[in-house]
Amino acid sequence: MSIAGPSQLPMAKDFSSFLSLEGASRKKSPLKGLLRFMKGDMVSLGGGLPHPSNFPFYSLSSDIASMKPVGQNVKNVAVVNEKAASVSSENVFVPHGPQPGKVENLSSALQMHRPKYQDWDVVLSAGNTDGFAKAVSMLCNRGDQILVEEWTYPAALEMMDPLGIRHVPVGMDGEGMSAVALKDLLDNWGSIPEQANEAKPRVVYLIPTGQNPTGATMSVQRRKDIIKVAKEHDLILIEDDPYYYLQFFIGEDKSADNETQSGWMPTLLSLDTDGRVIRLDTFSKTLAPGCRVGYMSMNARFCTIVQSHNEVTIQQPSGFSQGLLAEMLVSNWGQEGYKRYLTEKVRTEYFNRSQHLQACFRKHVNPRFASFIEPTAGMFVWIKIHVDQHPRYGTMPDSALMLELFNKCVENNVLMVPGWQFSCKPKPSNLDLSDLLGCWFDDEATYLRATFSYATFEQMDQAMTRFGESLEAVFSA
């Protein structure tokens, strides 16, 4: 259930006409109708579940990072890499048997956003990829088109392709998807031959913070502009925001409105008064990917549909994950502790990692051959290769130059992700895309994606040394 906002807020608009055949026909299971009889003296031989006393798990516990506000145990640990042993920890304990309200409290704890309309709600997912798949199946039929950033998360495209849902790239700049490009595309929809018989797309998928792969983060103004275009062209926005809490400079965008008095960028959800934003949050980047717990915040009607979809697929995320998160976020850390964890630990960790990788780049890489836009959030640096500086530039396709560089990097033992993997262009069927040393498609994919979330500081230094040498070798050839 949603924690209702102040009653002067509007209700969400009716987006029923946006539902796919699948979404529109999803129904609540009548089996759940039995639950309301469970009161008083009722004895149920109804639901087909084992009794918890038969579970062979009697308790569950985890040592977790301490988020007590006092003492010296919180700060300065974030950038140490082998830190688990030295850090202050606490134990959370999930006892056997039902815990009234605890997991329900998890749902309340997850209502961290405050949309500007009344009837919103939250539904759990098994992470943002699962959430995205459910949003798409709710909204899109085979043959429909979704607007996406021109470089985007490959699994999103790989999810849509087999469903016959196509994607239309929208131009980006250093702040992610361009609101101007989005508006232009839709204002002029149908003006080019390949759009002539195509319905105007109604759904946009975008990653507003620390975008994968470009690392771009939307400014406050950009977010407002995107919402404006969405209203104007009546779009549903799927806001996939796994890196939201990995913002390095919180509070530094002074153009922020009320929302950002918290210091964080306003979410698209928070700027939406219509109920047209489907926001996907996850614990995969802030706690651990293995949680497989995420949550979708959106209008209540959409929540009901996704909940019904959950009930005929995953049912719900793992009870072990939910139990531990509830103990940790509700009982132990609390909202305050979690916020402190996000600002003091997660943010500091990724800020320092990002700074270190950039410093290594500047130290070892000739700026004539490669550059990047400094990320302000997330895990990624999107390195642009200046192919026009190559001596054989123009005599062979740019993709051949990129493939040469990628091979040299692998030979020199440094691995980054080929830019073409994030391309929206149709993948040629005559290429073996698993043969990374032998294929590079898309001449505009003159990029490599570097991640600073995993390697040690020493490894980052080594990687940039090797990358610099690889560039020198290829560009002097």
Next chain:
Amino acid sequence: MSIAGPSQLPMAKDFSSFLSLEGASRKKSPLKGLLRFMKGDMVSLGGGLPHPSNFPFYSLSSDIASMKPVGQNVKNVAVVNEKAASVSSENVFVPHGPQPGKVENLSSALQMHRPKYQDWDVVLSAGNTDGFAKAVSMLCNRGDQILVEEWTYPAALEMMDPLGIRHVPVGMDGEGMSAVALKDLLDNWGSIPEQANEAKPRVVYLIPTGQNPTGATMSVQRRKDIIKVAKEHDLILIEDDPYYYLQFFIGEDKSADNETQSGWMPTLLSLDTDGRVIRLDTFSKTLAPGCRVGYMSMNARFCTIVQSHNEVTIQQPSGFSQGLLAEMLVSNWGQEGYKRYLTEKVRTEYFNRSQHLQACFRKHVNPRFASFIEPTAGMFVWIKIHVDQHPRYGTMPDSALMLELFNKCVENNVLMVPGWQFSCKPKPSNLDLSDLLGCWFDDEATYLRATFSYATFEQMDQAMTRFGESLEAVFSA
């Protein structure tokens, strides 16, 4: 990877022509292609994952039931209801950081079946409902038809409906789906008007053991007969078997072939030499539903497709669940301990519960008004109401009599699931199916499903007393 069987076994047949548009176009992500470069001195800035040292979970542990073979701690505890405190337990501990091979070992531990062809494999799911959804999307296009038992698991139908995948009921008897009915239906396909323009169905969904809702279990002969029809009519069988290990009389079917020297019924998978069975197993009924871990055993090509589907939806089941199950099933209990748990604890528990509910029924219910076929596995008793014994039988629809009985039961504080919820008939759109006291559709649904998995022994006695009284009241009216 599969543990290859003896090399004289055949390879699976090629079932490519059975794939749906979705299944046929599912591709491996090229991102995974980076993994093979990860050796020697390679430094990767590739994969976008947080480093495990940043996870705020330092360890995970659980007190679990002891499965040591010696001592008095194992037996005789299974039927005690409030037993957690008195039972012998051990602690399994999942340390922080990567545990080479441990979760891989979970996959090996799950290869408990031995199909009779070489190229089979196992892939994890988030439980059988999730596995079923993925099997269906791999095999069926909108408009296709799936053969199902005439009374079946509602979530299976609710999963198919929104996808536009229709179902065709197949007759059942006390041993579940009838092989004769299946063969007749397919031999004569197209002979009735509503089949005239319909392609012959190629996929069968069935629950062979402790069927939901009927409690029926297929005999060895029935299993062989079903496989024979599947070969003859070139069918894919989706074997949903959550109650497989809840068999009460293992080893008592003397018609068993080699497979059942273990005492368990042969699975359909084990009787299949072609690779046409998709077997769904889960820990939901044997350990705890909250695990949200299941596994699909089937031909390797299908496994690859479902794995790709996993990678663009759930990724994988919860790491907490996987870690605990690996510690428990691989390190602590081992295969032997798990088998002992299944035979000595799970089986005994459900056998005793089943016997108790049946005894209560015989004690409190007039056999003139209701009866059931004794279940030999699972959690369910499918109670047939003898509506023809009702004084107003024939003067009003059977569904009206059933609704009267259901209302009386609720009034008397005993709850069972209305039989119509498991009906394959099209649900009338003019009925509010959430109004359980006001609707009963399908005149043939003269059943109530009782579950003996959850209530205490005392509650079962109470429930049957109240049910007997409700029957008397309604049938004497």
